[in-house]
Amino acid sequence: MVETTRLKKVDVVKASGRIDSHSSPELKEAFDTLLNDGRNKLIFDMSEVEFLSSSGVWVLLETQKRARRRSKGDLVLASPNDNIKKTLDLAGLMHFMKIFDGVESAVAGF
Amino acid sequence: MPKAIFAARYENLARICEFVSSNAKTAGLDDSAAYAVELATNEAATNIIEHGYGGNGDGKIECAIEADDGGVTVVLLDWGKPFDASKVPQANYSVPLEDLPLRGVGLRLIRGFMDEVQFERIPGDGNRLMMRKSR
Numbered sequence: 001m002v003e004t005t006r007l008k009k010v011d012v013v014k015a016s017g018r019i020d021s022h023s024s025p026e027l028k029e030a031f032d033t034l035l036n037d038g039r040n041k042l043i044f045d046m047s048e049v050e051f052l053s054s055s056g057v058w059v060l061l062e063t064q065k066r067a068r069r070r071s072k073g074d075l076v077l078a079s080p081n082d083n084i085k086k087t088l089d090l091a092g093l094m095h096f097m098k099i100f101d102g103v104e105s106a107v108a109g110f
Numbered sequence: 111m112p113k114a115i116f117a118a119r120y121e122n123l124a125r126i127c128e129f130v131s132s133n134a135k136t137a138g139l140d141d142s143a144a145y146a147v148e149l150a151t152n153e154a155a156t157n158i159i160e161h162g163y164g165g166n167g168d169g170k171i172e173c174a175i176e177a178d179d180g181g182v183t184v185v186l187l188d189w190g191k192p193f194d195a196s197k198v199p200q201a202n203y204s205v206p207l208e209d210l211p212l213r214g215v216g217l218r219l220i221r222g223f224m225d226e227v228q229f230e231r232i233p234g235d236g237n238r239l240m241m242r243k244s245r
Contacts, residue, residue, distance in 0.1 A: 018127075021156050022120040051127070051145075053152050054216040065208060083145045090222035091215045092203035 002030045010041040010110050012078075012103055016048035019056035027056065031063040031075075040066075040073030043106045047079035057091045064096065074098065078106040111176040118159045118169035118188065126155050130175050130184055137177030139245060146223035147175075147184060147243050153216035154186050154239050162190025162237065181225070181244040189236045195229045 005012045013030050017023075034042060042063065046052075060075065067073040076098040080088070088094050100106035112133050116122045130151045134144040155171055163169035172187040198214045205211075221227055226242035 018124055020120070020123045020127075020152055021160070022123055051148070051152075053123075053149065053156065054219055055156065057215060061207075061210060068207065083142065083149070086223075087149065087219060090219050092210060095203070096207050096210070 002026050004030050004034065006039070007107065010043055010107055011039050012043045012045050012107075014045035014048065016050075018051040018053075019049060019059075020051065020053040021055040024053070024055040024059050028059045028062070031059065035063070035066050040070040041110050042067055042073075042075045043078055043103060044075060045078045045103050046081070046084060047102075049080070049084065052080075052084045052087050054091065057087065057093060060088075060097070061093060072110075074110070076100060076106050076109060078103045111174050113172065113174040115170055115172045116155075118155075118163050118171045118190075119166045120156075120159060121166075123152055123155055126171065126173055127152050129173060133175045133177070134182050134243070137175075137182050139182060139243065143181075143243050143245065147182060147241075150220045150224045150227075150241050150243075151184055151186070153220050154241065157193070157216055158186065158188045158190055158237070162188050162193060164191075181242060183240060183242045186239045186241075187232070187236060192231055193229060193237050 002015045011034050015027055064075040067075045078100045114129050116126050127148045131144050131148040134147045158171055169190055174185045176183050198217050224241045225244045228240045230238050232238050
């Protein structure tokens, strides 16, 4: 399940449960909709994401690439659990992703 | 040894993961180790569906999990195209974001989360993957 909240300067995408090859297209669609509307300051609220597979990693990487192509654009992560952090580390993304403890600090980071 | 056969379809990934995760926890693995088994199995099953069977179709995945004093062993069998792990390129992560490759990430996650991984071609027709997670 994916929800998008549009704030003044940034947008928050929140997902819950499993993100795998079956569910990741819904997440990609949420990010693509924002990017296609010219929104490029994106926060992914992972506080209720329990599982992230390589297909979810692919969505985050592609979204981040697109967001950063525009001025001051980025995709940052809020509240990923330790298992997800290990997944991002093994996938080589920890160097590229800004990670915050919560959405509030992520908003302040932009 | 708990064993189950699943239709090789993306919508079954959650069921396959639930099967190995619940058995890993029943065997006494902690949450972190059980997650490792779940993620590695998800990646392996995804590779079977995507590369072995060419996407959702009529293929099957047989999944077995066995516990012993040292940990758990997961064995996945499929009857798709031959898989040669040595042909999956090693990813180079010291590159700019734009050039970061994602091919091979699933295999890297399997090897990173599990303690022992062995691929083999079954004589005749099929692939066998053994993955072991220690306690």
